[in-house]
Amino acid sequence: MSTEAVAVQEKKSEPLLSKANRKLISNPLDIDNPITVQILGVCSALAVTTQMKPAFVMSLGLTIVTASSNVVISMMRNSIPSRIRIIVQLAVVSLWVILVDQLLKAYVYDVSKQLSVFVGLIITNCIVMGRLEAYAMGNKPWPALLDGIGNGLGYGIILMSIAFFRELLGAGSLFGFKVFEAIGLHYQGNGLMLLPAGACILLGVIIWVQRSINGYRESH
Amino acid sequence: MENLISIGVRSIFIDNMIFAYFLGMCSFLAISKKVSTAFGLGIAVVFVIGITVPINWLIQNYVLTAGSLAWLGPNFANIDIGFLQFIVFISVIAAITQLTEMAVEKLSPALYGTLGIFLPLIAVNCSVLGAALFMVGRPYNLAEATVFGIGSGLGWMLAIVALAGVREKMKYSNVPAPLRGLGITFILVGLMSFGFLSFLGFSL
Numbered sequence: 001m002s003t004e005a006v007a008v009q010e011k012k013s014e015p016l017l018s019k020a021n022r023k024l025i026s027n028p029l030d031i032d033n034p035i036t037v038q039i040l041g042v043c044s045a046l047a048v049t050t051q052m053k054p055a056f057v058m059s060l061g062l063t064i065v066t067a068s069s070n071v072v073i074s075m076m077r078n079s080i081p082s083r084i085r086i087i088v089q090l091a092v093v094s095l096w097v098i099l100v101d102q103l104l105k106a107y108v109y110d111v112s113k114q115l116s117v118f119v120g121l122i123i124t125n126c127i128v129m130g131r132l133e134a135y136a137m138g139n140k141p142w143p144a145l146l147d148g149i150g151n152g153l154g155y156g157i158i159l160m161s162i163a164f165f166r167e168l169l170g171a172g173s174l175f176g177f178k179v180f181e182a183i184g185l186h187y188q189g190n191g192l193m194l195l196p197a198g199a200c201i202l203l204g205v206i207i208w209v210q211r212s213i214n215g216y217r218e219s220h
Numbered sequence: 221m222e223n224l225i226s227i228g229v230r231s232i233f234i235d236n237m238i239f240a241y242f243l244g245m246c247s248f249l250a251i252s253k254k255v256s257t258a259f260g261l262g263i264a265v266v267f268v269i270g271i272t273v274p275i276n277w278l279i280q281n282y283v284l285t286a287g288s289l290a291w292l293g294p295n296f297a298n299i300d301i302g303f304l305q306f307i308v309f310i311s312v313i314a315a316i317t318q319l320t321e322m323a324v325e326k327l328s329p330a331l332y333g334t335l336g337i338f339l340p341l342i343a344v345n346c347s348v349l350g351a352a353l354f355m356v357g358r359p360y361n362l363a364e365a366t367v368f369g370i371g372s373g374l375g376w377m378l379a380i381v382a383l384a385g386v387r388e389k390m391k392y393s394n395v396p397a398p399l400r401g402l403g404i405t406f407i408l409v410g411l412m413s414f415g416f417l418s419f420l421g422f423s424l
Contacts, residue, residue, distance in 0.1 A: 036402065039246060039249050039250055039402060040246060041246070042242070042245035042246055042249060043241075043242045043243050043244065043245040043246065043346045043350075044242075044346075046242040046245065047241065047242045047243075086314060086340065086343060086344075087311065087314045087315075087318075090310050090311070090314055090343070090344075091307065091311070094306045094307040094310050095307065097306055098303060098304075098306055098307065101306070102303065116357070117350060117353040117354060117357070120305075120306050120349065120353050121243070121346050121349060121350060121353070123306055123310050123349065124310070124343075124344045124345065124346045124348075124349045124350075125346070126246040126344060129344050195413075195417065196239060196240060196241075196242060196410075196413050197239075197410045197411070197413035197414045197417065198410070199242075199410075200406050200407065200409045200410030200413060201406070201407050201410035201411075203406045204399070204403045204404065204405075204406030204407035204410065205403075205407075207399075207402055207403040207406065208396075208398055208399045208403045211398035211399075211403065212398040216398075217397055217398065217400065218400055218401035218402070
């Protein structure tokens with residue numbers, strides 16, 4: 001059964017972008033964000049964000065992998081024995097990761113070199129596994145696709161905002177474009193932002209700001 | 221021998237999985253609320269990384285690298301199946317995790333009681349796959365790869381136990397409400413990571 005066929009079939013029962021389905025995309029962007037609320041996929045969020053370009057490629061790669069493996073697992077969900085589901089999920093995910101990795105190597109080789117092991121680590125990125133376990137195993141392919149895209153975008157938003165501050169403050173540039181020099185200022189890069197420690201503290205502050213705005217609280 | 225010690229120290233302190241590479245952060249943040257559970261998970265991770273890195277080394281060098289299948293006969297000499305690396309590595313890791321779980325359950329029910337729920341989680345701990353992928357990128361031999369694997373695991377365990385210790389004390393501090401939980405934990409990890417930066421000064 002192809003994705004289109006499923007989508008058409010679903011259309012009869014409920015509109016494609018019904019309110020519940022729109023929520024699947026908008027929730028992960030804020031109150032159900034994979035990184036800042038669900039604590040998933042933190043490793044790569046910190047490791048690939050020294051510059052915006054690799055962060056952008058990484059978010060794109062993760063969105064593709066999450067969405068497509070969500071669809072595949074969701075289609076197979078009734079025939080996977082639950083005892084070996086982890087290994088089945090890992091096999092499906094690594095298939096998509098291999099495809100993304102080969103594509104990156106073919107078209108954006110320099111970024112692929114910069115991301116090094118982190119493309120491979122999408123396999124063990126908890127967002128992918130977490131969404132497969134929590135959503136795709138119990139839902140139809142079309143909502144699973146939306147859920148995958150939504151979580152990929154939620155991850156991307158946090159990734160891009162960390163990378164924005166790290167590249168701007170650390171190297172004085174955005175996407176490699178020297179911002180401060182372009183407006184005639186000299187900027188001495190803040191090396192702290194490029195270090196792992198800077199990324200952690202920055203993410204802590206981003207979580208602080210986000211939770212002050214949306215009111216999400218946890219007790220210790 | 222000196223070389224092995226140097227790789228061991230380097231992988232525990234300088235190239236610490238958490239503070240230098242951020243691998244295995246998810247379970248690091250989720251399971252670091254109590255020292256005792258953090259310690260149990262740490263031991264399980266050391267065990268799994270220590271076994272999977274040498275196994276993956278053997279697979280990489282005798283199966284996956286271009287031309288490494290020559291031992292099967294001359295016909296296999298120019299086969300390159302390197303692109304299968306991810307799927308092979310992750311299958312090995314998932315299988316070893318499953319085997320470890322079964323072995324521990326059979327041999328030591330007491331240990332299984334403490335580690336039980338964490339064992340399956342290790343298959344998706346990025347530090348395990350990360351260690352295997354780093355190992356490929358560096359020119360290690362089998363002994364060095366084993367030491368590197370165990371060292372990386374020990375480094376991860378050191379980090380999670382240290383963080384759990386700090387977080388147990390955090391309960392008594394008055395943290396601003398929106399910062400509580402995850403936010404303050406990230407800032408803590410950042411500060412601890414500063415501490416680990418000082419190991420960079422070591423020359424081995």
